[in-house]
Amino acid sequence: MSFQGFRVKSPFQGDRRSRLVVPSAAAVLAGVAGMALVGLPAPPAHAAGVQVPCSTPALIEAISTANSQPGPDTLRLAGRCTYRLTAPDGTNPANGLPAITSEITIDGRGSTIKRDEAAPDFRILLVAGTGDLTLDKVTIEGGRATDCPATPVPGVVCGGGINNQGTMTVNHSRVTHNAATSDVFAEGGGIDNDGTAALNHTEVSGNTAGYTGSDPGEAAGGGIANDGPLTIDHSSVHHNTVQVTANTDSFATGAGIASFAQTTIEDTLIARNDASAPGGTVRGALTNGIPSPGTMSVTDTTIRDNTSSAPDGTVLGGGVGNGGTMFMSRSNVTGNHASSPNGVARGGGLSLGALAKLTLSRTEVQGNTASAPDGGTALGGGIINALGGTLTTARSRISKNTATAPDGGTAQGGGIHTAVGSTTLNKSSVIGNRAGDGGGIFKASGTVALNDTVVKLNRPNNCAPPDSVPGCIG
Template identity: 30%
Template sequence: MRYSTLSGIAVLATIVVNGVIAVPAVAGNGNGISVPCGTTALINAIATAPAGSTLVLARHCTYHLTTAYAGDDGLPPIDRQLTIEGRGSTIVRDGLTAGAFRIFHVTSTGDLRLDDITIRGGNVPTAGGGILVDSSGTLKLNKATLDNNTAGIEGGGVDVEAGATAYISRGEFTFNNAGGGDGGGLESDGTVTADGVVFSNNFANAGGAIGHESGDAVFRNTTLKNNTSGLDGGGIDSVRDTVQFINSKIINNTTSGTQGGGIWNAGSLKLIKTEVAGNVVGGSGGEGGGIYEDAGTLVLQDSQVDRNSANGAGNSRAGGIYNTGGTVTLDHSKVNNNASTTAPGGVWTDTQFTVNRSEIRHNIPTNCAGGPVIVTGCVG
């Protein structure tokens, strides 16, 4: 539902928002409320738009935020249903002059949709550097870019709290940071559905691209590439509950720690037609260049773990998969061409895998030999 509620008198009037005299947004011709290219106009539009409104930003405008609206929030909190059509615009916190604040905060009663927009430079000491979604809140991102946002604890780009919901399509998460905690690009603790999203060059202590501590998440046609972590899970760190990757790629991620160059998992993880390749665990004694499985459930279906490595000093092993106490199923999948400093190069496991028409080959220095349990069908 769209509203055009501002009268001609209101269009010409000025109002006070947070002590600033601002020209209000103007009603569009049935296509939403037009927001001129100015920060005060943007703040005013968000603060005053009725529930169900669509705000149409100035095409390719950059809206600069220099002060927080309130607390840690750069813009008025979203406490109702609101759509913002960016039309290629950018909302940025001016880092050289501004204090620390995030860009958007979706409250428990909020429902925010962002289309064709870039969110850049948010910075908070807590959670959600770019966007924070409170429990029961809803976020929808379409063709959105989260770039160079920082959170001190979790969710450098976006933090979806437990009980919140997020839908993300055709977007990018780039160069976001959660160096003190989890989820450099995205902290996924609620219900998250993503399709056609790229996470690249993000950093966190755990889960360079994605940190997942609770809830259910499904990632389709999603790529995690060139992300890094300081402790574990260069691509993703999944602690509990369920995560699925379908038709996706987890490639060229790195941890300087000791567990999981691409993936660290202790929950229920399913990979369907997904590639885990070129990931590196680089710490001394590192384990699981592609995947580190820690007493959770891991299913690979029509997937491959290929060309990953555990190349740190000492007893670095299992360039492909390292499993301690987990339940692992290989179904029409391959664990090939992985490498580690010491054997085995392919798979180290202390529990037997369930294997269905799968292979573990061409890993160095060995495929499975050197581990406490040799996976069924694995030779050398």
């Protein structure tokens, strides 16, 4: 779960500012006819945009001016310029730029807005509750969060690069090498969304969320943490990190994306994100913690080569940790790793939480690994549904996944491990998976139904215990 229990209303949240009402042409002509011929003031040139030279003070001034006047504004940055922030904003020192409080488009033209390495810590951008920001072709880099606008609790930090409390659209941009690190709670190394956000053709990479405290704590969303409606389309979330202090019984959640509100992901790559919680708990690179009735929809997306590691702890999904309702279609979950030496690795590809619901349609779960050396327990190389969840597949393939526990451990369910909950496979296949027992499916309890589904060529057997899965032979 997220830190929402501590959240209070931000001073930046509230009603959106009213926009300038433009009178009709007829009304203007009537007014002119009834008065002496005098010069009318020229309308503000919002549509043409404001050219911002390659100067950080000029960018700050342009944002302040746009905030102070009605109507939308477009700021056109100097092409391929680096706007280097050397000091925090004078009004809101947790941010490098003035908070966005009106409707602003920043046309980056390939430019970068970056915190100078010698500068004190601050995030790059805050979109206030009244703000409506569109970023086009901009790189946001090097921010370091020092507060959490939605949760003004000392020590809580959110959104290393960007914190959105209002409305934000990011197009053809990059959010990279930002951080949210705290000894209390941290989320959203790259982006923390508490408003409404959309990312299109955007890269979120190399960001970090970290917990450094000595008591049990949490870090969530190495790339993105979401607490408001979020849409991600034709984007990539890769090489982000979430980590916590070793042996503190802490949680490292969603190295790529940790979402706690309605989320739609389409045509996106979530890859090579890394989570670490020695002696604690890791949740998958894509974590769905959305409470009912909210849902997460994942379409035409690849989730691959992510790593979740918890030596002497517990891993809940190498690729995906689903604690809510998720619909995944025409997607690939491949090459992900859940590793827990002397601990418990649950779900190399996907893990279902208590009462979670996962529907896979035309999706491939392939080549994932749950590994627990040094005498640990590995359950579900491909998928685990062992806490009372509901798993349903249609025309999907679970293949070449592995559950392994060398050095005297337990490895069950190379393809699928199921207990307590319900698993129904429709027109699907479970082929070529491996485990110590139940190479294809291991059913500890609950129900498993195979409808026009093939389970074959798994090692050392297709299903275990013997006769536990009706219709499964060998």
